[in-house]
Every structure is written in C-alpha cells, then in structure tokens.
Amino acid sequence: MNATPRWLTSEQKAAWDSFIRMHEKLMGRLTRQVRADSHMSAADYIVLAKLTEAGGGRIRFLDLAKLVEWEKSRMSHQVGRMAKRGLVAREECPEDGRGAFIVATPAGYQAIEEAAPVHVEHVRRLFIDALTQEELDTLARISDRVIAHMEKQPD
C-alpha cells in the first residue's frame, strides 16, 4: 500500500509491541521484587549473579560489561557503588596493566545466595510457568538468532 516509508505489517507491529510491553511489565515487577526481598537493585543482582556463576567469582571488567550488555561507563559506576558497599572488589590484572578483575566478596556471595532463591521463584511464577518448555526453547532460539544477527550488523 504505502511505498516510501515501508511500515511494519500489522502482524509485525503487533509482535513488536507485545514483546516490548511484556518485557517492560515483567522487568518492572521483578526489579521491584528484588528491591523488596533483598537490599539490592536488579543491577546489583545481575552483576553478582554473573560473577558468582563464573569460575572463582572473578571476571575481567569489560567481559562483565559485555555479558550483561552494558556500556563500560555504566558498569564502572555500578562497580564503584557496589565496591563501596563491600559487595565486590577490584583486583589488578597481572597480564594487562590497564585491566581489572571484578571479584565477588564474601559479603557479595552471601547477598546473592540469600536473594537468589526467592528471585528465581518470582521468575518462575511470573514467566516460566506461563509457558511450555517448547515455547521456552523457541524463545531461546529466537533470542540467540537475534543476538547473532545483530552481531553481524554494522552499528
């Protein structure tokens, strides 16, 4: 119908809108619940989760930023705040003088170990339980494909 500014089809737009809306609603609830259940923000939680999932609880600064898809400046401020509260620490990197490892402190481990079970329960209750395993697999495939596709695209 419309030649010049190729709009999305109504199916495409519906999919896009629903996807955005679902994510917004879901994250809204989960972040509020993390704050209510623990004394952490969602950002604190995911940083500690990634750190403690990794071997030794240590990840290079930029690798950590890439894992969660944040800009380095955001991660730097976040790590600074978490370090001030004693949840993580910076360690210098032997093989690269500029580099830094971020490590979870014992207090960090304790915080995530307390927060994780109830958070997982919320994720299950609000998200996982709404879907079949097949749908989850499909979602994983879709997500991985979009990620791979973006990594090939410029910008």
Place this chain on the structure above:
Amino acid sequence: MNATPRWLTSEQKAAWDSFIRMHEKLMGRLTRQVRADSHMSAADYIVLAKLTEAGGGRIRFLDLAKLVEWEKSRMSHQVGRMAKRGLVAREECPEDGRGAFIVATPAGYQAIEEAAPVHVEHVRRLFIDALTQEELDTLARISDRVIAHMEKQPD
C-alpha cells in the same frame, strides 16, 4: 534432584538468559540510534508514538502510563520535560476533575513523523529481518500469554 531451592532447569535458564541479553542488546542499539537520528530519547519517541496512534492524539495520563507499563511518577516527569520542550501538552479532563489528557502538539507530530521511518527501518533491520513471520507470531503469542498470566498474579 535439588529439593529445597527449586532452581531452573538448564534449558529454562538458557532461555531466560538469552531473552534478557537479547533485549538488552537490542534496546541499547535502538535507543542510541533514536538519539542519533532525531533529537529525542527513546522515552520521548514511545510517548509520542502512543499518543499519535490514538484517536485525536489524546490519551488520559494514567492510560498512557499503563500503555507503556511505566510508573505514574516516571510518566509525570517525562510529560513535564516533554511539555517544556513543546512536544506535548496537558489538557484538563471534563469528566474527572483530577484527571488530565496528554495531547501531542503539532511540534510533537512533526517530531515523530520525522523520526518514525528511520526508527522503523532500524527495528526491521535489527530484529524483524532476523526472524520468520512464524517466529514473530510465536513471539507475539508468548508475549501476550505472559502479560495475561502476570495480570492474574498477585503483586
């Protein structure tokens, strides 16, 4: 296997992690592109998009907030900033003395009409083109189901 703190299965966790990562990466790119292409933030964009999609470019304040799944305080600040720049205006509501309509101004229409085509192009290039129509339909169905499921859940 593990009795007390029911963790997610590895498939469930993989789906969850991929989903989060994909959204973060995608939104990171899109928000940077909106800012680069127009003189608006992603928040400005979506508010104007919802307003101009609606009949008359007018939506009740809280309906608008619900449409994009924001807290009312966030919307209030956002509308305040946009009103200061002349993109939207507040109108009082005849049938409810507390209420307010938010309306897109001519400048708001102009801004979104300039920004929309290139934004849609980015959405298509980064997201839509990575998937088949069938996958998009599945994603829409999944999203709608999760939304419906959450609306039944407490909290």
Place this chain on the structure above:
DNA sequence: CCAGGATAGATGAGCTGTCAACAATTTCGT
C-alpha cells in the same frame, strides 16, 4: 626502540528514574 594509535577503565556533569509523601478530587458504605 619509539611515536602514534588502540584499548582498559575512571571520572564528572547533567539528565532520567524511583520512592515516598502530598494535594485534590471522586466513590462508596452506611
């Protein structure tokens, strides 16, 4: 071996979001 560029990360200013408290209606129970 050294000059220029690339990479790792920190920092500060300014904008944006969150939380709690508030004012102004409207609605509801009795």
Place this chain on the structure above:
DNA sequence: ACGAAATTGTTGACAGCTCATCTATCCTGG
C-alpha cells in the same frame, strides 16, 4: 448526605545512567 477510602496526578530528594573526556597501558609499523 457525610466521612473514609480510593483514585488521579504532582513534587522533591536521591540514586542511577549517559556522554564526553581523561589517564594509563599496550600494540604496531618503521
């Protein structure tokens, strides 16, 4: 009809994010 409770939206303080800039280290070509 009247007081309590709920709804609509605003506000201010503070926390968090973004962008540009900066330092320090590392790599690379000549």
